[in-house]
Amino acid sequence: MVNRRDAIKKNKLVSSMKGEGTLLVLLVVLILFPFVMSFITGTGMNEGVTKFWQGQLIIFFIMAVFAMSYDLLMGFGGILSFGHAASFGGGAYTFALLMKHVVPPITHNYRITIGSVNITDAIVLIVVFLVVLLVSILIGLLFAATSIRLKGAYFAMLTLALGSAMHMLVKATDFHKWTGADEGLHGVPVPVWLNPTQNRLTVYFVSLAFLIICYLLMKRMVNSPTGRVIIANRENEDRMRMIGYNPVTYRTIAFVSASIFAGFAGALYSIWNTSATPTMVSAVMTVNALIITILGGMGTLVGAILGAAIMQVISQFFYTWFGARWPLVFGVLFILIVMFLPYGIIGTWRMKKHDLKQFFEQGKRIIAQKKTLNQEEEA
Template identity: 30%
Template structure:
């Protein structure tokens, strides 16, 4: 079976001072827009929505890294998002309960705090778990699977099955996880009232800054030796192996990084949106983000971020106006993008830039 026929050719244009400044200039403009203009212009409700899109953009960045650069189609990022989200949610619940049991546990008849919950009362532990738990799971799965050279579609299917199993597990363990309802009713974060517009604005800034830093970090990674190796693994895993590298290690590390990003996004999602529940993490939400990355352009990290924001905005706007129509539109959009522009918006932009030059 031939796996990849389509290989983006890396044609770097000659680096004049204009092309060299273009990237940083765009980044700076976007940063000013996101950090200064948006908080000033948008009303709190819209700003909250934008914060949510940016949270999803963090997950998308991880998908762009794993799928676009590394060729690993990850269909279960919802799992890692969920691990981060639940770690954060558990901490907030415990702080609010102030030594008592969280409300939903009382409702489902749990009498003593489960041992799994206890350490999450400690903020440092909870914050560490936000990133470490997803990375540990991804490392374990990646090490087991990539070592055996399970890849491509097989890997995609496995991650999807993981997402399916994770959601069923969360729903089933009512007393431990809040079941279908998940964790909700959060009132404060590190002593700050979450209902205040001011808190939400600060949260938005935090999300935007985290996204910006992760983007810069991911770019640095892609441009490093490791990044070159990652792309090489995507395009010719066997050749990389023949050259003496171990593709399994490269892939596992990348998969773990993308999982860590998803976990961090999950933790930010909880105070921004105020809920974490199985419906947000399953097969469909995980796939939706992959779709967003495809629409934005999977081979460019900025494309992934752009795709998440655009698709998030489109979803809110269209499902407000006609609920069922959104699914048609999403399906149709997706078929069109995959058929006509497999490199997404970023690919289209890049092509235009080449033509106009």
């Protein structure tokens, strides 16, 4: 039995190394991408097509994190929330509000230096992100509180209501002075080195690093003792309770951690757009994450990343091909995907991998048999 376990461990190790290898190659491709693109097209790093595609990838990186955080809730925790955009938008608005209304007077009057180096910007940015963290935790707790007593459709409806309430709050004309109501907050002052128009390459690498860190953290989480209990919540809440876990506790952990990832993604999105708009808080944003997760495969973090990439590419090309009506075409495609790949791209692939392998091996065997038969005939 010990041998058997060792063998399983070895197998796991090999397969995980294979997986990491593919990801590593992808990572190198993504790191080299801007340079290669610039070389091929002959455009500078911060102009033309090269700049445009960096932008597309930045959106992809951020959406991938948002989708993964949604997957953490839905795919792993079995929690169907229609208000997840509240965390994303909450992060975006917290960042934008602070940067626009709170930070300028401070940086105007105070200066923090180490020796002769001015670190005011850096310190301010760190503090702002800490506030984003705090707000995300609070939003996560708020949603977790609704899940204490409600289940299924009722719970989903309440999350939709909560999300809509947040949406209305940022659109409220009462706060026009601060939030810009319907138009949102524009022209958020971002430090020059992090400005997506002036220094897009920096934003590109910051977003890429953000995606990788979030992926690694979430991957760790879903394989941790806590993460496994969160998965058990998806599988069978009653049984989970009966073996000694309080489902509310673990749902709260899922909500808060998903909210933190989404909140940071939102803040980064606000840097990328130098704005925060009501769309970022709307149900459309949540549905985007839902579609991405289903496309890639629920309960697989890699699926959420792949889904986000596909969405980004599709929305880009479909827009040029079909114009403003592209979602109509995409809807049909989405229905087809759900019909033929019910577990998403990665999910279905993982399920069928074994069958496909057998199929090919059978094919190989038949070909080999035929070859030997032919040889025998010739002889």
